Amino acid sequence: MAQENLPAATTAAAAAATAAAAAVAAAAATDAATTTTLLLLSVQDTLESLCELYSLLKEEDMFTAVWLKRARLPEVSLALTYEQHGFFEQAQLAYEQVKASFCSVSE
Numbered sequence: 544m545a546q547e548n549l550p551a552a553t554t555a556a557a558a559a560a561t562a563a564a565a566a567v568a569a570a571a572a573t574d575a576a577t578t579t580t581l582l583l584l585s586v587q588d589t590l591e592s593l594c595e596l597y598s599l600l601k602e603e604d605m606f607t608a609v610w611l612k613r614a615r616l617p618e619v620s621l622a623l624t625y626e627q628h629g630f631f632e633q634a635q636l637a638y639e640q641v642k643a644s645f646c647s648v649s650e
Contacts, residue, residue: 590612594606594610597609607623610623618637618641622634622637622638
């Protein structure tokens, strides 16, 4: 990554961290039932911010690690692992299998 892009990535990282901190602070200021809901949302927001940050910084391993945390289906984790280790054909097949199973469930 070029040095001139570093300040922009750092600014984006600071904005993402500020947004995550604001979501957590907002969650702490509400009642118990709402707090639980907001905390769950803030976890998703935090993971989204981390994905964006790692993407900007070209940290592919960390980006994949966050996605492995976010994956709800074991097939998605398998596809991500294949992709991370360079088995792109197997990863593509695994992604297509997830897509096909999702489409068949939603019909």
